[in-house]
Amino acid sequence: MPTYTFTVNGKKTTVDAPADLAMLWVLRDKLGITGPKFGCGINVCKACTSHLNGKAFNPCVTPVSECADKNVTTIEGLAEGDELHPVQQAWLDQDVAECGYCQPGQIMAAVDLLKRNPNPSDADIEAIENVCRCGTYFRIREAIKQAARDLARG
Template sequence: MPKYSITVNGKDVEVDVPAEMPLLWVLRDELRITGPKYGCGVGVCRACTCLMDDEEIQPCMVKAADADGAEVTTIEGLAEDGELHPVQQAWVDRDVPQCGFCQPGQIMTAVALIEEKGDDVSDADIDRIENVCRCGTYGRIREAIKRAAQA
C-alpha cells in the first residue's frame, strides 16, 4: 500500500492505507481521532467536517491520496495551550449541545466561516450553513457563532 504524509492537528503523521480510503477512516481508524463523526458518508450531514489547508471539508468525501501533503485540523486541534478556541468557548457559554453528535462538525464549520468573514458574520452567512443537527439547537448555534465572531 502507498504511504501518505499528512499534518494532523500540527503533528506530522505517515499512514500506510489504500489510496481510495476516505480521510475520515484514516482519522478515526488509523489515527484514533474520534472528533469527526460518521453520519451519512456522502458529505450531506457534515458531522465529519474538518479543515484541510484551512478550507472546510467533509473527510468522508476526501480520499487518503488527496490528503497527501495536506494540513488537516479536527476539533481536537483547535484548543491551544489548554485554552479553548473562541468558537468552542462560545459553544460552552451558550450551552449549545444536546446530544453532541454533530457538534464537532458544527464547530469546525463555524471556525471556517469566522476565518473567512471575521467579525462580519451575518445572519445570511449563518443561514448558508448546511450542517444537520437532529436535536434542533440551531438558535443556540447561531448565538454562539455570533458571540465567537465578536471574540
C-alpha cells in the same frame, strides 16, 4: 499498500492506506481521532467537518490520497493547549450541545465561516449546511455571533 504523509493537528503523520480510503476512516480507525463523526458518508450531514489547509472539508468523501502533504485539523487540534478556541468557548457559553454528536463538525464549520467572514449575518450563518438533529440552530447562531464579537476584540 501506498504510504501517505500529512500533518494532523500539528503533528506530521504517515499512514499506509489504499489511495481511495476516505480520510475519515484514516483519522478514526488508523489514527484514533474520534472528533470527526460518521453521519452519512455522502457529504450531506457534515458531522465530519474538519479543515484541510485551513479550509472546511468533509473527510467522509475525501480520499486520503488528496490529503498527502497537506495540513488536516480536527476538533482535537483547534484549542491552543488548555485554552479553548473562541468558537469552542462560545459553544459552552451558549449551551449549544444537546446530544453533541454533530457539534465538532458544527464548530469546525463555524471557525471556517468566521475566517472567511468575521461579521456574518444570520443568512451567512444559516448557509452553513451542517445538520443538527437536535435542532439547536438558534443556539448555534448565537454562539457564532458571540465568537465573532470575541474574535473582534482579540
